[in-house]
Amino acid sequence: MNQVVFIELINPFKDKVFRLAKRLLTSTEEAEDATQEVMVKLWNKKDNLDTYNNIEAVAMTMTKNYCLDQLKSKRADNLKIVHNNFTDRQPQLDKKLEDADSLEWVGKIIGQLPEQLQILIQLRDVEQYEFEEIAKIVNMNETAIRVALSRARKKIRESMINTHSYGIK
Amino acid sequence: MELNKIENRLEKYFQGETSVAEENELKAYFSSPNVAQHLKQYQSIFGYFSQEKEQKMTQEIPLQTKKRNVTWLSIVASIVFLLGIGSFYYLSNNSTNAVVAKSELGTYNNPEEAFVATQKALALLSNNVNAGIESVHYIKEYEQSKNKIFKQ
Numbered sequence: 001m002n003q004v005v006f007i008e009l010i011n012p013f014k015d016k017v018f019r020l021a022k023r024l025l026t027s028t029e030e031a032e033d034a035t036q037e038v039m040v041k042l043w044n045k046k047d048n049l050d051t052y053n054n055i056e057a058v059a060m061t062m063t064k065n066y067c068l069d070q071l072k073s074k075r076a077d078n079l080k081i082v083h084n085n086f087t088d089r090q091p092q093l094d095k096k097l098e099d100a101d102s103l104e105w106v107g108k109i110i111g112q113l114p115e116q117l118q119i120l121i122q123l124r125d126v127e128q129y130e131f132e133e134i135a136k137i138v139n140m141n142e143t144a145i146r147v148a149l150s151r152a153r154k155k156i157r158e159s160m161i162n163t164h165s166y167g168i169k
Numbered sequence: 170m171e172l173n174k175i176e177n178r179l180e181k182y183f184q185g186e187t188s189v190a191e192e193n194e195l196k197a198y199f200s201s202p203n204v205a206q207h208l209k210q211y212q213s214i215f216g217y218f219s220q221e222k223e224q225k226m227t228q229e230i231p232l233q234t235k236k237r238n239v240t241w242l243s244i245v246a247s248i249v250f251l252l253g254i255g256s257f258y259y260l261s262n263n264s265t266n267a268v269v270a271k272s273e274l275g276t277y278n279n280p281e282e283a284f285v286a287t288q289k290a291l292a293l294l295s296n297n298v299n300a301g302i303e304s305v306h307y308i309k310e311y312e313q314s315k316n317k318i319f320k321q
Contacts, residue, residue, distance in 0.1 A: 018225070019222070039230045146184075157183060
């Protein structure tokens with residue numbers, strides 16, 4: 001497999017890997033590093049990539065594990081500064097400030113969820129994977145995923161409502 | 170889509186029972202301008218998901234092909250180098266045997282003739298050199314008389 005073929009192969013899910021990494025890690029830079037790391041790992045395995053039947057799922061699993069490892073290795077560090085640069089590079093800056101603000105709030109709320117739930121939200125609500133695919137990536141069964149996802153979504157809703165009606169009720 | 174259908178679907182969504190297609194319908198509904206007032210609070214959630222999906226990885230991915238190229242190149246280079254040396258020796262050996270030996274004969278075609286002529290030439294040279302050396306012997310006389318005068 002040469003470089004061109006490999007790039008073609010990873011292009012469809014490269015951004016998904018990046019976004020999952022960004023969901024879990026602190027900054028864009030870290031997420032980029034993680035993505036590079038995962039891709040280089042895949043590249044080094046390029047001779048037996050054919051043995052996997054779903055490379056995208058493998059890549060996503062690798063990303064998940066890599067990010068969780070990263071988090072574990074610096075759990076005590078600067079994790080509290082999370083998400084302050086989340087919307088900096090967003091394209092939709094022309095949106096009304098208020099809108100942008102509440103979108104940012106959603107990001108912050110998701111950031112406060114446990115990592116497992118963050119992963120599920122990212123995979124399902126952002127990347128829109130089917131439950132079957134998510135099951136492969138996170139190694140859980142579909143029912144458990146549905147339950148966890150429902151919990152995550154309800155938590156987001158709850159927090160959003162609290163935020164929106166803050167000071168009113 | 171009718172409002173009650175949306176509400177219904179939203180409830181399903183929070184139970185984690187919607188399909189991807191149904192979730193897309195929800196996203197489409199919430200990104201449209203006419204969202205019902207009491208559902209506005211969910212708008213930002215779906216808006217956020219759509220927005221997050223737009224993010225792109227901008228960095229290049231450094232694939233380690235360079236290192237491999239270098240080893241490959243060095244192998245090729247060494248092969249070329251060895252071939253070069255080999256062919257140089259091969260060709261030059263051939264040419265010394267044939268071409269140079271012939272040219273050493275000079276204007277003669279036969280090696281024996283050339284040998285005789287060379288001997289003759291060398292004898293002539295040595296005769297002349299010896300003649301020269303005889304005259305050098307006189308210098309000895311000077312040396313002796315010098316020793317007589319300047320006693321050591």
